[in-house]
Amino acid sequence: MFKALKEKLFSARKKLENSLEESKPEAIIQPESGSEPEVSPVTEPAPVISLDSGKKNQAGFTEKFVSFVRDREFIVSEKDIRDILDELEIGLLESDVAFSVTEEILSRIKEDLSGSKRKVGKSVDSVVRDALSDALLGVLGEGVDICSFVKTHERPVKILFTGVNGTGKTTSIAKVASFLQNNGFSVVLGAGDTFRAGAIEQIDVHGKRLGIKVIQHQEGSDPTAVLFDTVEYARAHQVDVVLGDTAGRFHNRANLMNQLAKIRRVINPDLIVYVDEAVAGNDAVIRAEEFSKSVGIDAVMLTKVDMDPKGGAAISIAHAVGKPLLFIGTGQGYNDIMVFNPTIVVADLLGDA
Ligand SMILES: Nc1nc2c(ncn2[C@@H]2O[C@H](COP(=O)(O)OP(=O)(O)O)[C@@H](O)[C@H]2O)c(=O)[nH]1
Ligand SMILES: [Mg+2]
Known part of the structure; x- marks a missing residue:
């Protein structure tokens, strides 16, 4: 997963380590005679290299830092790491990381590494990492944490899935249903995609395989009625979670959007999950932003991460939309679903997993 991103990050990491290694105090400054290198003077820092100020580079950074060493701190000039960050910027963009997210990542790294915050006592590789x-x-x-979400909301918890056709909504509903079942929750599915031929049968097959009830009406019927009945069924049978399918929607298709607005009004979902595919890269991020503005979404599920060597969409989508990434889909089987845990993902990206 995320092969391209991992490679870019690995390359930047090694280069930053080398750059910081060269900025170590011993390499730049001579300790004052008689003073212990470990207990250095508390004098004002003495600039060693001055840079032109005011110029902005590609990433919008101002070259205003100076390189110097004081006490057990070392200061890395922005110039020292600028080329590496420029290269990383291109690498992230090439890996489909959204522009705004790329800028945010670079600005955070720059802020963290340049300046006088770091102690030499910490190893260079851990500073960079x-x-x-x-x-x-x-x-x-x-x-x-979807399980805590379900536990802390009134039953039945109503989760509606929306997004463009073919991105994996129905498959994801089956995976999420299986995930919830495995975590001890009962589930009922609502065949709310009454628009596309075969969609009802598709979710019905998933339901049968998983041993989960599917509420369905005829093709072409009002999806709001199907989902209303699904919620009623859940109430009557004390089912914990309702997962509602919907027809593929384009934010610019008024009739489908109106249908969704009606479902929202009548069903009042606890969570609207926007589903898109990682292979769409930046398009997925842009669509998610548009859906978020027009429909209003609460969370995102990104599918086909197994088919996306770049990984940028998974890194970008939550930040770009301002909503959490709930799950990622990693294959066609029911177990090919992962809770998106940022700590685990970052450890994996940096090669620690
Ligand atoms: N490789 C892979 N294929 C997926 C994943 N999720 C869904 N699919 C496939 O994507 C296709 C469309 O899925 P479907 O659920 O029908 O999409 P929908 O139109 O949005 O409901 C199917 O062939 C699924 O098996 C995933 O995480 N990985
Ligand atoms: Mg579908």
Whole structure:
């Protein structure tokens, strides 16, 4: 997973380590005669290299830092790491990381590494690793614990899935249903895609395989009625969670959007999950933003991560939309689903998993 991103991050990490290694105090400054290198003077820092100020580079950074060493701190000039960050910027964009997210990551790394915050006592590789890790965690957010969400909401918890056709909504509903079942919750499915031929049968097959009830009406019927009946069924049978399928929607198709608005009004879902595919890269991020504005979404599920060697969409989507990435789909089987845990993902991206 995320092969391209891992390679870019690995390359930047090694280059930053080398650059910081060269900025070590011993390499730049002569200790004052008689003073212990470990207990250095508390004088004002003496600039060693001055840079032109005011110029902005590609990533919008101002070259205002100076390189110097004081006490057991070392200061890395922005110039020292600028080329590496420029290269990383291109690498992230090439890996489909959204522009705004790329800028955010770079700005966090720059802020973390340049300046006088770091102690030499910490190894260079951990300084760099922590800077990259913090920057990535900063854009990935907290994630969501769906099981706690279900536990803390009134039953039945109503979760509606929306998004463009073919991205994996129905398959994802089956996976989420199986995941919830495995975590001890009862589930009922609502065949709310009454629009596309074969959609009802498709979700019915999943339901049969998983041993989960599927509420369905005829093709072409009102999806709001199907989902209303599904919620009624859940109430009557004390089912914990309702998972509602919907027809593929384009934000610019008024009739489908109106249908969704009606479902929302009548069903009042606890969670609207926007589903898109990682292979769509930046398009997925842009669509998610548009859906978020027009429909209003609460969380995202990104499918086909197994088919996306780049990984940028998974890194970008939560930050770009301002909503958490709930799950990622990693294949066609029911178990090919992963809770999106930012800490685990970042550890994997930086090669620690
Ligand atoms: N490789 C892979 N294929 C997936 C994943 N999720 C869904 N699919 C496939 O994507 C296709 C469309 O899925 P479907 O659920 O029908 O999409 P929908 O139109 O949005 O409901 C199917 O062939 C699924 O098996 C995934 O995480 N990985
Ligand atoms: Mg479907």
